[in-house]
Amino acid sequence: MAVVLPIVLPLITATIGLLVRRRVRVQRAIGVGGALALVPVALWLLFRVLHSGPQTVHMGGWPPGFAIAFTADVLSALLVAVTAVVAACGAVYSMGQIDSRRIAFSYFPLFHILVMGVCGAFLTGDVFNLFVWFEVMLIASFVLLAMGGERLQMAGAIKYVAINLISSAVFLVAVGILYAVCHSLSMAELPARLAIIADSNPSLVVAMAALFAVSFAIKAGLFPVFSWLPASYHTPPAAVAAVFAGLLTKVGVYAFLRMFASVFPPLDPVFAAILVVAGATMLAGVLGAVGQGDVRRILGFHIISQIGYIVLGVGLVGAADPQVRQFAVTAAVFYTIHHILVKTNLYFVAGAIETLAGTGRLTRLGRLAQHAPLLAVLFLIPALSLAGIPPLSGFWAKLATLKAVLAAGYPLLAAAALVAGLLTLVSMMKIWNSAFWQAPPAPARIRGTARLSPKLIGPMVVLAALTVFIGLFPGLLFAWAEQAAVELISAGMPGPLDANMASGTTEGGVM
Amino acid sequence: MSSIILRATARPLVAILAIISIFVLLRGHDAPGGGFIGGLLLTGGLALHLVAFGSRATARAVRLEPLSITAGGLLMVVIAAVVPLVQGDELLQAQWWFAIPHVAKVGTVLIFDIGVYLVVVGTALLILLTLAEE
Structure with missing residues (x-):
């Protein structure tokens, strides 16, 4: 029961x-209440999983x-818990920011369907249902993106949905091949069957893995297929x-893991390719951010570079040393959780800046630290964490x-990771300098802290x-x-017993 | 576009389609049919009504807002999914309560099917009315 409640x-x-x-x-009451109720439900699931496997x-x-x-293992339960926290924060923030026209257009139901899709993707134990939950997320997020119908929004939303549909099509083809080859889509049964097939026909497994990797790379926003993200997130x-x-x-990162x-x-x-792509993603993200002059656009490019760091951990699963493998996956999981919290927070800050100053363009911002000192502190914490300054979560x-x-x-x-980290710091300092510190070039219309309600600050x-x-x-x-990480990797290392069972049943049709 | 023959035949046809759609809905658990196909049949009837009398008349005849029908259907689906959970079974596990001979077996499965029926009718009607307005 605990497993399905975060979806139900x-x-x-x-x-x-x-x-x-x-x-x-x-x-508003139902939307926020439902999101807040999800937090104890998700924490209960995490508690159960940590204590009884x-x-x-x-x-x-x-x-x-x-x-x-x-299936809920520690990875799923952890991510569901973080999702619940982010959903609760997002619902409260929405209460302070989303206009009543959007709310009357079923904003909160769509928000919750999106959350359901995310939780479903984390909890499913079956590759085909992973696809289904991706689609649930995609539909809900497309409507949320397009809602309001401004020109810029429609342009972004259409790019978003077009590229993501390509990803879904590739995913579906990959699922079809996987089922044809393995006669199963259960994440519990697949490792043993794939291991056997990899012995006899490695190129087939590589081809399948490559298809999945392409699909997930689009979802996660990896180099060179990230262009939908900066086009739509601002x-x-x-x-x-x-x-x-x-x-x-x-x-997308979870699907990779x-x-x-x-x-x-x-x-x-496959893993060598993932490593190269991860490195390129880190650098492409930070370099893309350099030329941008809008707070949210800068942050969008930094999502990409941070995804690169996380996927590095996935690529290292190909390492020969099992200890390195385990440590790399641990780092990727830690990084994912850290990044969800920090990046959501930075977008909240960007929204608050736009509420205060009426714009997110750096050239028209300034002196916000003087007008809204609390907001300045609330920007610095996630920004420095993103750049990896100790003692914040990003450093670890x-x-x-x-x-x-x-x-x-x-x-x-x-070295690439260090360069990307340095450029991230430069980017964050750029936002800090132009938005919070320097005098604005033109007389800015700052509306004072009174405009920032506790619903945004909280x-x-x-x-x-x-x-x-x-x-x-x-x-x-x-x-x-x-x-x-231990659970993930051990599930992928079939013992001799599993291997025997699988070889006995691989040709047996459904089961 | 709307002829007198179409208008004269539309009403009885809509009624017949509505009855068939409920028949298909109820036999759906053990025989071909079910909520989805039943809902589509009723939508076919409503589409006929729309062609014959115009979208305003159809909206008036249905009375409920399409999205409310969808929401109601969704609520029945959720109830059918959660009831077994409350009774200590798995999510969506079928609970049978009693059978009406020759008509249907009553249980969470039927509630789920009726929910699907309403979701399909509501969604398809919303699409029809939106397209007809343009």
Whole structure:
């Protein structure tokens, strides 16, 4: 029951919200209430998983093999917990920022369907259902992006949906081939079957892995297929962009982790390619940010570069040394959690800047530190964390990734990571200088702190506090990330018993 | 576009399609049919009504807003999914309560199917009305 509640609860919230969609106040209450209720539900799931191991449920009580399976291991439960925190913060922030026209257009039901899609993708135990949840997310996020119907928004939304549909098509083809070859799509059964096929026909497995990698690369925003992200993330309201920035690309990263650290056997060419792409993504992201003059556009490019860091950990799964492998996945999990919290917070800050000054263009901003000192502090915490300044969470995330990269023997990639980190700091300082410190070039129309309601400040404070907490006590999250990595990798290392079972049943049709 | 023959035949045809759609909905668990195809049949009837009498008349005849029909159907789906959870079974596990001979077996499966029926009708009607307005 604990496993399906994070999916069922947003669905209930969305349904009730849809029934009362004309009443803006009731909508707000239900939307925020449902999101807040998700936090204890997700924490309960995390608690259960940490104490009694991975949990699997089969829909409808059908036997495994016929039923749709949902599985929560430490990785899934951790990500669902962070999703719940981000959703709650995003709902509160939306209450302070989304206009009543959008709310009457079913903003909150769509928001919850998006959350349901994200939780479903994290919890599913079946590759085809991963595709289904991707589609749920894609539909909800497309409407949220396009809602409002401004020209710029439509342009961004259409690019977003067109490129993501290509990704979905590639994903579906890959799922079809996988099923034709393995006669199963269960994430629990696939590793053993794929390991056997990799022995006899490695190029087939490489081809499948490459198809999946292309699809996930588009979803996650990797080099060279990230162009949809900077085209669309600065157009919707900040509350929407923040939740997207925190969660959507990370579902792509999760798919990478799940499929490549656990389901697919480590095959050299695929993982080497992932490493190269990850390195290029880090650099392309920060370099893309250099030329930008808008707060949210800069942040969009930094999502890309940070995804590069995370995917480095996935690429290192191909390393020969099992300890390096485990440490790399641990770093990737830690980095993902850190990045969800920090990036959502930065978009919240960008939204607050736009609320205060009426624009996000750096050339027209200035002296915000004087007008809104609290906002300045709330910007500095996630910004410095993003750049990897100790003692914030980003420092530990970057340190762990660097250690893994060096241990695997890729000094060039480590150098690229350091350069990207430095340029991230430069970018954050650019925002700090132009928006918060320097005098604005033209007389700016700052409307004073009175405009920033607690509904905007509250979520930022919560996320900043979490960043600082992880920074000061990284051990706790690191231990969980390590447990997640051990589970992931051990699921991908079939024991001799599993291998025998699989070889006996591979040709047996459905089961 | 709307002829007198079409208008004269539309009403009885809509009624017949509505009855068939409910028949298909109810036999759906053990035989071909179900909520989705039943909902499409009713939508076919409503489309006929729309062609014959215009979108305003159809919207008036249905009375409920399409999105409210969808939301109501979604609510029934959710209820059918969660009831077994409350009784200690898995999500969506079928709960059978009683059977009406020759008509249907009543249980969460039927509630789920009716929910799907309403979601399909509401969504398809919304699409029809939006297209007809343009």
